[in-house]
Amino acid sequence: MRLDKFVAHATHLPRSEVRKRLKSGAVTVNDTKEKQAARQLTFEDIVRLHGEILHLPEPRYFMLHKPQGLVCSNHDGEHPTVLDCLNEPNKEALQIAGRLDIDTTGLVLLTDDGQWNHQITSPAHHKTKTYRLRTAEALTPDLPARFAAGIQLKDESRPCRPAQLTLLDDYTARLIISEGKYHQVKRMLAACxxxxxxxxxxxxxxxxxxxxxxAGQYRHLTSTEVKQLSSSNE
Structure with missing residues (x-):
């Protein structure tokens, strides 16, 4: 990791302020003043700022009940974002593991552990997502079989992976998918x-x-939940 990135993560200082501290000689690596922001650190290096040893904070993992009207983005010029629900330091460093549309509600995961995020969101892991949906028109009895066979979406060369659709009433269903195509659930129903x-x-x-x-509330994931998501094989 670059030295300036390490100091920024360890102190929550903006990168511009870190560069000032480096230039002033306030940062040492293994007790030697270091002014090169791009210096690559090893696990053995000891970094100090004004004589105090710096440590990277422990990764953070949150679940949020996303309400309507929020976008799953760190910054947006028109709409509030899911980060606005969080009262956490340096929340801009958090990544969103599995985005939802502005009008979709429910489970959103946030973390600053990039590797864990990749395990959750990478298409190669086929992590399942479970949705409850309501439709404008009545759901027909043939739909579960059609979803299990793979729905062909418009402008896609291949059909979706088999999905599990359970009809709950005439207009409500539960859907389990193992992909994350753009607007996939809405497009699957539109194709029908x-x-x-x-x-x-x-x-x-x-x-x-x-x-x-x-809606709008969040909590930390337990260590068991973190391990469960990263180790489960969907």
């Missing part, structure tokens, strides 16, 4: 001549949205 009017993500993998969280 219907339209999604409400969409809520209940789970990612085996991790269920905590039912005690109201």
């Amino acid at each position: 001549g219907n339209r999604v009017t409400e969409l809520h993500r209940e789970a990612i993998g085996e991790l269920q949205l905590d039912t005690s969280l109201n």
Whole structure:
């Protein structure tokens, strides 16, 4: 890791301020003043700022009950973002593991552990996502079999992977998919001549949205939940 990035992560200082500290000689590596921001550090290097040893903070993992009207982005000029729900230091460093549309509610995961995020979101891992949906038109009995066979989306060369659709009533269903195509759930129903009017993500993998969280609330993941998501083989 670059020295300036390490100091920024360890102190939550902006990168511009870190460069000033480096230039002033306030940063040492193995007790030697270091002014080169691009210096690559090893695990054995000891970095100090004004004589105090710096350590990278422990990775953070959160689940959020996303309400409607928020975008899954770190910055947006028009809409509030999911980060606005969090009261955490340096929250801009968090990554969103599995984005939802502005009008979709439910489980969103946030972390500053890039490797863990990759395990959750990489298409190669086929992590399942469970949604509860409501449609404009009545759901027909043939739909579960059609979803299990693979829905062909418009402008896609291959059909979707087999998905599990469970009809709950005439207009409501639960859907489990193992992909993350753009607007996939809405496009799947559109391919069947219907339209999604409400969409809520209940789970990612085996991790269920905590039912005690109201829309807009969040909590830390437990260590068991973190390991469960990274180790489960979907």
